[in-house]
Amino acid sequence: MALLERVGTLIRANLNDMVDRAENPEKLLKQIILDMQNQFLQVKTQVAIAIADLHLLEKKKKENADKEVEWMRKAELAVDKKQDDLARAALDRALSYKQFTASFDEQLSDQRTQVEILKGALQKLDAKLAEAHAKVDVLLAQSRRARSMDKATSAQLAVDDRNKVATLERMKSRIQRAEASSQARVEVVAGDDIEHRLAVLEKDDQIDKLLTEMKGRKALKA
Numbered sequence: 001m002a003l004l005e006r007v008g009t010l011i012r013a014n015l016n017d018m019v020d021r022a023e024n025p026e027k028l029l030k031q032i033i034l035d036m037q038n039q040f041l042q043v044k045t046q047v048a049i050a051i052a053d054l055h056l057l058e059k060k061k062k063e064n065a066d067k068e069v070e071w072m073r074k075a076e077l078a079v080d081k082k083q084d085d086l087a088r089a090a091l092d093r094a095l096s097y098k099q100f101t102a103s104f105d106e107q108l109s110d111q112r113t114q115v116e117i118l119k120g121a122l123q124k125l126d127a128k129l130a131e132a133h134a135k136v137d138v139l140l141a142q143s144r145r146a147r148s149m150d151k152a153t154s155a156q157l158a159v160d161d162r163n164k165v166a167t168l169e170r171m172k173s174r175i176q177r178a179e180a181s182s183q184a185r186v187e188v189v190a191g192d193d194i195e196h197r198l199a200v201l202e203k204d205d206q207i208d209k210l211l212t213e214m215k216g217r218k219a220l221k222a
Contacts, residue, residue, distance in 0.1 A: 043118060054115055
């Protein structure tokens with residue numbers, strides 16, 4: 001997530017070092033604090049959105065679980081009425097909702113992780129912002145002393161070189177992710193047909209077993 005990458009850069013920033021290298025330390029500090037405040041508001045908004053999405057997924061999971069129970073009840077009724085075709089159709093629906101519920105479990109796990117990551121980023125950024133506010137006067141005084149030693153030029157060249165290296169590394173990482181994503185899509189497409197056919201067979205077998213079990217229970221009650 002680009003937002004978290006930007007936040008991570010701000011959190012890792014060495015304020016002392018940045019001020020020492022800056023052409024205008026006071027302007028830089030004001031800009032850093034402004035950037036942190038903006039990112040803080042964005043992360044705070046994302047946390048609220050992520051929590052809202054989490055609640056929505058929980059609601060959807062419950063709805064699907066309830067529908068699974070309802071269709072199982074309908075299957076029981078169809079068996080009671082000797083309507084095997086209706087029972088099979090109801091069981092098919094119940095299994096579909098069961099699968100949906102399982103998929104929501106995975107999504108909920110991922111969403112909870114995302115919420116925790118965002119909350120953690122928000123807390124760290126808040127601490128970094130407090131640090132920046134607390135250090136403004138001290139850092140500016142340190143910068144003025146450092147400028148008397150005329151170190152700004154060499155420090156600025158050093159940061160430029162590091163930025164170039166970081167940019168190249170980010171470009172390399174993006175290319176590698178793109179290649180991996182392309183390969184994954186090829187593999188997924190190749191396996192889709194076989195997986196679909198096997199899934200249909202497995203589901204049909206599940207339905208047969210559930211129907212047999214349901215009839216067995218009904219026979220025992222008779």
